[in-house]
Structures are given as structure tokens and as C-alpha cells.
Amino acid sequence: MIHTRSLTLRSLTRRTALAATAVTAALVLAACGNDSDSGSDSGSGSSSEAGASAGASTGASASESAGAHNDQDVAFAQGMIPHHQQALAMSEMAADQASSAKVKDLAARVEKAQDPEIKTMTGWLKAWGEDAPMESMPGMDHDMPGMGSDMPGMMDSKEMDELMKASGKDFDTMFLTMMVEHHKGAVEMATTEKEKGEYGPAKTLADDIVTAQNAEITEMNKLLGKG
Known part of the structure; x- marks a missing residue:
């Protein structure tokens, strides 16, 4: 127990x-x-x-x-795309028709800078549901719709034909003279975008265009003996 x-x-x-x-x-x-x-x-x-x-x-x-964009942003992209496309068409001619290495170098830089900008602006327009200008077709750059003289600095068909037929020093002078005017037109369009646009990236691109193309205008005027 x-x-x-x-x-x-x-x-x-x-x-x-x-x-x-x-x-x-x-x-x-x-x-x-x-x-x-x-x-x-x-x-x-x-x-x-x-x-x-x-x-x-x-x-x-x-x-x-x-x-967050307005009508000015749309107009800027829709106008600057064909404006850039004409500059590319002119620059492509320089590779074969220019005699000056400096002119060829300038033309190559224009192509390198403006081709990506065309793609960027085309992307904006698509995102906004807006129509983007058609891409240029070989040999038809200066005949594209919207590529007339209604935009500042744009060359007309006759001027583009004359440039296409030129070569050597004549081409160099004609190319530089035309491109100075073309750049001035782009600067004018970009300045309007900076003042009236709403879309931040577009205003930034416009500022870049003003800075770069004003510098190239100075460079081209020196090559023309005007600087």
C-alpha cells in the first residue's frame, strides 16, 4: 500500500x-x-x-x-517626325555625294541623333492613340504627305531634287545651306513645344533639340565660312 x-x-x-x-x-x-x-x-x-x-x-x-499631354504635344510629335525624316534623307545623300569629310561626319551625327528621336516620338503618338506619320520609303522621302514647306525649315520637292543631283563641293555647300535652314525650323518648332507643351518627356526632347541643333547651326555656318 x-x-x-x-x-x-x-x-x-x-x-x-x-x-x-x-x-x-x-x-x-x-x-x-x-x-x-x-x-x-x-x-x-x-x-x-x-x-x-x-x-x-x-x-x-x-x-x-x-x-498628361495636350494638343501641342501631339502637333510637335506629328510635325517633328517628318521634319526629322527629311533631315535623314538629306544626310543619307551626304555619304555618297559630299566631298568634305566634315560634312559627312556632320551628316552621320544627324542620322545617329534623329533616328532614335523619330522612334521615341512615334511611340508617344501610339500610346496616346494618335496617328503617327508614315515612315519614309526609299527614294520618296521628300514626297511624303506632310513633308511640304508648311513646316518651318522644310525643303520642297524641287530643292530636294536639286540636292539629290548635286555632288562634290556643290553638294557640300547646298547641303550645309539647306540644313542650316532646316535646323532653324526644328529649333522654332521645339521652342514652341517648350513654351506650350504639357508632356514632360516631349518638352525635354524639345530642349535637347534646341541645344543640339543650335550648336550644329554654328558648326555649319563655320563650314560655310560665315562663322
Whole structure:
């Protein structure tokens, strides 16, 4: 009996200890859980606010990219694309018809700068749901719709034909003279965009055009002996 009672007491003691341990563990876990929940709630709130803020920012950026433009931005892109295309057509002639290495170098730089700008502006027009001018076809650059003399600095078909037939020093002089006027027209168009446009990237491009083409005008006038 004594032995049995001793076992019973041991069993009860062990159960009590285990129960106490379990209760203690439960309390600790509950406390941790409360801290975690509290931190989680706080973190979740911050995360949600940050997410909402980021979402709003992203939405604003998307809206700005697709919608924050005006009629002047559209007119700038639709006009500058064919303006650039004519400059490319003139510059392509220089590779075979110019005699001056400096004229050929200038023409190559014009192509390198303006071809990517055409692609950029075409992308804007597509994003805005606006019509983009058709890409030029070989041999038809100066006959494209919209490439008449109604835009400042644009050459007419007769002038482009004369340039196409010229070669050597005559080509150099004609090319430089025409390109100076062409660049002045681009600067005029870009200045209007800077003053009246709304779309940030278009205004930035316009500023780049003004800076680069004014510098090239100075360079070409020096080559013509006017600088």
C-alpha cells in the first residue's frame, strides 16, 4: 500500500508539474502572439499604407505617361517626325555625294541623333492613340504627305531634287545651306513645344533639340565660312 501510494503521489506531482509547465508555455506563447499580432497589425498597416502610396504613385506615373499631354504635344510629335525624316534623307545623300569629310561626319551625327528621336516620338503618338506619320520609303522621302514647306525649315520637292543631283563641293555647300535652314525650323518648332507643351518627356526632347541643333547651326555656318 505504501508503495502504491508513493507511486500515486509521484504521478500526481508529475502531472501537476507538467500542467504548470503547459500553462506557463501557453501564457508565454499568448504573450508572444499578442506582441506579434500587435507588431503585425502595425506592420501590416504601414505596409498597406506604403502599398497604397506606391500604387497611387504608380497610377499617377501611368496616367502621366499616357494622358498628361495636350494638343501641342501631339502637333510637335506629328510635325517633328517628318521634319526629322527629311533631315535623314538629306544626310543619307551626304555619304555618297559630299566631298568634305566634315560634312559627312556632320551628316552621320544627324542620322545617329534623329533616328532614335523619330522612334521615341512615334511611340508617344501610339500610346496616346494618335496617328503617327508614315515612315519614309526609299527614294520618296521628300514626297511624303506632310513633308511640304508648311513646316518651318522644310525643303520642297524641287530643292530636294536639286540636292539629290548635286555632288562634290556643290553638294557640300547646298547641303550645309539647306540644313542650316532646316535646323532653324526644328529649333522654332521645339521652342514652341517648350513654351506650350504639357508632356514632360516631349518638352525635354524639345530642349535637347534646341541645344543640339543650335550648336550644329554654328558648326555649319563655320563650314560655310560665315562663322
